[in-house]
Amino acid sequence: MTMKRRTFVLSAGAASGLTSLNALGTVADATQVIDKILGQQKASVGRVTLAIPPLVENGNLVTMKVSVVSPMTQTDHVQAIHIVAEGNPLPNVVSFYLSPRAGRAAITTRIRLSDSQRVRAIAQMSDGSFWQGEAVMLVTLASCTEV
Amino acid sequence: MSKTSRTLVTMPTSAKKGDMVEIRIIVQHDMETGFRHTETGQRVPRDIIRDFRCTYNGVEVFRAELHPAMGANPMIIFSTVATESGTLEFKWSGDNGYASSITSKLAVT
Numbered sequence: 001m002t003m004k005r006r007t008f009v010l011s012a013g014a015a016s017g018l019t020s021l022n023a024l025g026t027v028a029d030a031t032q033v034i035d036k037i038l039g040q041q042k043a044s045v046g047r048v049t050l051a052i053p054p055l056v057e058n059g060n061l062v063t064m065k066v067s068v069v070s071p072m073t074q075t076d077h078v079q080a081i082h083i084v085a086e087g088n089p090l091p092n093v094v095s096f097y098l099s100p101r102a103g104r105a106a107i108t109t110r111i112r113l114s115d116s117q118r119v120r121a122i123a124q125m126s127d128g129s130f131w132q133g134e135a136v137m138l139v140t141l142a143s144c145t146e147v
Numbered sequence: 148m149s150k151t152s153r154t155l156v157t158m159p160t161s162a163k164k165g166d167m168v169e170i171r172i173i174v175q176h177d178m179e180t181g182f183r184h185t186e187t188g189q190r191v192p193r194d195i196i197r198d199f200r201c202t203y204n205g206v207e208v209f210r211a212e213l214h215p216a217m218g219a220n221p222m223i224i225f226s227t228v229a230t231e232s233g234t235l236e237f238k239w240s241g242d243n244g245y246a247s248s249i250t251s252k253l254a255v256t
Contacts, residue, residue, distance in 0.1 A: 061218040077180040078197070093216040101208045103167045110218035111184060116156070143180075147244050 026110030030084050030091035030120070037082050037122055041130050048081075050121040059143040060115040066096075068105035068123045068131065078105040080124040087117030112143040151247045152176055154232040155226060156237055162229035170201070173222045174239050180215035196221060204233035213241075229255045234237035 014071070034043075051065040068078045077100045083093040093111050105123070120134045148153040174196065181193025193215060194217050197240040201209040208227045226233075232255045 033211040088216050090155060090215055094216040095212040097212075099208055101203065101206070101228055101230070103226050106226065108222075108223050108224040112216045112218050 002019060008022050027086045030086040033070060033091045034082075034120065034122060037084075037124075038082065038130055043122055043130035043132040045132055047131040048121050048123045050083075050119060050133045050135040052119060054135075054137050055112060056137050056139045058141045059091050059108050059139040060112050060141075062137075062139075063108065063113050064119070065108045066121050066133075067107075069105035070105050070125070072100050072102060072104055073099075074100050074114075075126065077102075077126045078123050079126050081105065082107040082122045082124075083111070083120070084117065084122065085111070085113060085119045088114070093119070104125070113137070113139050114142045115139055152226045152243050152245075153184065154237065154239070154247050154249045156235075156249055157253050158235070158251055158253070160252065161256065162172060163233075164229060164255050165176070166254065167226050168193045168229050169226050171222070172237055173200075173220060174199075175226070176239075176245070177219055178213075178215065178219045178221065183214065186248055188233070191207055194242045194245075196239050198238075198240045199223065200238045201225075202229065202236045202238075203227060204235075214241070229253060 048068045049067045056062050068081065070078045078098050081096045082118050083122055084091050085133060095106055098105055116138045118134055118136045120132060123131045157171040158168055163255045176196050179191055179194040183191045185191060193213055196213050199211040200207060209225050211223060213221060234250050234252055236248060236250045240246045
């Protein structure tokens with residue numbers, strides 16, 4: 001029942017061109033982005049740690065730290081780390097591309113969060129496998145709100 | 148936003164061979180998301196930095212693809228292994244022909 005209603009709302013929105021105007025992201029959008037990253041593969045849970053404060057006062061500048069357990073050698077290293085936010089109008093946040101010369105797979109940056117949501121990190125290893133980690137946080141003041 | 152802006156790199160000037168060097172970069176940029184509207188209801192067009200690259204003596208060691216969800220004045224802290232003395236070059240490029248770069252020397256003992 002709920003699915004039907006959701007489908008209806010989505011299609012009605014798309015028909016009137018509302019979805020492109022509304023700055024609303026959906027979990028489905030994020031899943032689509034992740035599917036594109038993974039291709040035919042599946043991401044195992046683990047090895048990736050995503051550190052974001054559980055309570056964020058201002059979504060405009062949120063410090064995020066992502067790290068992946070990896071020896072970072074020529075044969076076994078992290079090739080890429082993708083950050084995907086489920087509640088942002090555009091799920092893609094940032095993608096990092098690493099090489100063994102990075103020494104370790106740990107990166108800190110500052111991102112925007114438009115809502116309380118789940119942020120996911122997908123790491124692509126040199127052997128072709130994917131690993132993922134996630135963080136859930138509450139955002140009191142969303143970004144994209146101020147004029 | 149101008150086509151170039153101030154950049155800042157914080158990293159050690161010397162390191163032992165094989166050591167991890169932590170690099171902290173900040174670039175001045177509004178990172179206009181394209182999701183905001185003015186008081187009259189007009190959409191503010193997207194204007195962001197899209198790409199960041201770090202090369203170590205000409206070899207790419209780190210690259211990042213940025214999206215509107217990166218905070219204003221993008222800051223990234225990453226690391227590289229000190230292999231040889233030389234120059235690290237940091238380059239940003241983005242919408243409306245934005246481009247900036249900075250170099251930093253590293254002496255490896």
